Amino acid sequence: MPPGASASLWHPEAVSTLNPSLQISPEGKLLHLLTTEGLPAATLLQILDTARSFVSVTEREIKKVPLLRGKAIFNLFFEPSTRTRTTFEIAAKRLSADVVNLNIATSSQTKGETLLDTVANLTAMHADMFIVRHSESGAAHLIARNVGPDIHVINAGDGRHAHPTQALLDMFTIRHYKGGFNDLRVAIVGDVLHSRVARSEIHALTTLGVPEVRVIGPRTLLPRHVQNLGVHVFHDMEAGLKDVDVVMMLRLQQERMSGALLPSAGEFFKSYGLTPAKLARAKPDAIVMHPGPMNRGVEIDSAVADGGQSVILPQVTFGIAVRMAVMGILVGN
């Protein structure tokens, strides 16, 4: 049974919710980037290949191409973020787009305006693209369901659900250092339960053919049905890291200590923090990744974060090229 088609308030001709994949047109073109789930491998690879061509742009003197000239891109961040918003802004400007940053916490949202009213008002200002970050899962889908046909939505993180551009830049990073995906063992460590990054990574990794994806964490921080996503579950980090090629560390938020999920950051670090000793269980050429910002001494030891196997800073650089690629492809469709 298809999901119910509620009448769109704003644009009756917007893609109906009976189309379960809102982000892909019937012809297979990417209309929005909301989640890595359900994206065909070809689409993921197209984004990675396009990003590769943009890497050279970021290395030039004049770091601009005119691809998005005249386009208005609105950064709609309902949740604070400096890093992600900045990389999107840089990426958009490198494509010659006009960027407007909306820090919603201080604006009309607090005056009681609904999410859709905010979007409708901005649409009336001729937005071509919305980059949305929101604390609730599904917010980007809600917006995408309610914008007109020529407006693209990029999900910059919705609640615990998805952070597709992070997953894409991580895939780019893995391909850059490992050449491909077919022979890899990848481990994702930490608070998978609350992580939109982890969910997006898992979908991308399994779609791209990574034969073994592992999640490592205490039971309270792993979703009950996580194995149904196609991952192997480990509670023992040493066992989980054995012979792994890629270690992806997740950030642990301070709030997890309340609500009876964890006793302390110290105990978490003891069992699940990435130290040189634990990293030694992985392959000698394993790479260490982190979406940032890091909590040194909580999920990752400084020696590892700053060590030779860490690719955390290159991830940030690649993030700009990947976001340029996503924006370019969407507007091109």
Added chain:
Amino acid sequence: MNIQINNARLIDPASHSERQQNLFIAQGRIAALGQGPAGFKPDRVLEASGLAVSPGLVDLSARLREPGFEYKATLESEMQAAVAGGVTSLVCPPDTDPPLDEPGLVEMLKFRARSLDRARVYPLGALTQGLEGERLTEMAELHDAGCVAFGQPGVTISDNQVLMRSLEYATTFGFAVWLRAQDATLSRGGVAHDGEVATRLGLAGIPVCAETVALSSILILARETGARIHLCRLSSAEAVEMVREARRRGLAVTSDVGVHHVHLSDLDIGYFDPNCKLIPPLRSRRDKDALRAGLADGTIDAICSDHTPVDDDGKQVPFAQAESGATGLELLLPLTLKWAQQAHLPLPAALARVTTEPLRVLGLPPQRIAVGEVADLCVFDPATWWRVERGALHSQGKNTPMLGMELQGRVRYTLVGGRIVFDAPVDRQS
């Protein structure tokens, strides 16, 4: 008014039978079947060939949004929705604003409903004052004002001593207590069934144990106190099994299931469809199958709509922030028919779950298609397909997961006390 219904298929769940006969109504009751009474002159003849007549539907839970939530819906629109759905009697839960914990509020609701002259309204009184789970309500006074039973539609009272004492007090007077099994702390923060779908969508989950832990307390206290308990809106396979086991051991407990839970699972949430945000949550396919099996073997007595109109503003927000509930009065009949068809049940048996069984839960005598019975009837076309669209619904709540679907079963006429309170051809013209 004398009414004659010709050529209909009369479905009588009380006698597990159906027959093709003309039906004659006089002075609010069924005067005759087959042949008219001597000297009968009909004021109105309803040509009903191809149509079925059953007792009017009895809905054990329909929110009318009065008092307090008039902006979501009004008594007028929801009572019209009821009779458009063939519902002739409905139970209104106490979670109004203010809750139905004062006799004056109950009297007002009954008065308003009576003056609208549509379906019969049976208010469910609040078990505790303000529904806060601390102090008892004046159950005897509320009963005199018209409450049929007492309940807590929200989370189960967390103070077990209060729960036990409220059951004991209710038993003093022989009042039934309606409870929904949901542990407050285990369901805290959850917005969807704690299963694979919630994991994928990143939604906080409500585990099955939130239902079974509370249910276990309720069943034990029911046995301790001898209270007559009705369990509202079972949602999981484990809960159905617990009820089955309790009844096997002799506990006289009844239960119901929401009609949407008979047909949907958490998979139907798709990509965050807020119309699928329900209380209790839609659970897994396995749970849905167990609910259907429970209905078939009688472990679950009744199907109700759990009608909860929510306006667009309440649903057009991210899933976790959306108000829960679905509109259902106009879908109870077609969705019950759909279940009957899928479960290969004869119509009298299936319709019993929305007619005679709810009346038994209420402690009222069954309505039969028989001479002398009060003429609360639903005349419907079991075969006609219609599309569930905003314009097709009388309720102000257009929030149903079934939007866009085609269903079979459309009410043509509804009679309460022998009067036509819904007339589809007239309704369509206006």
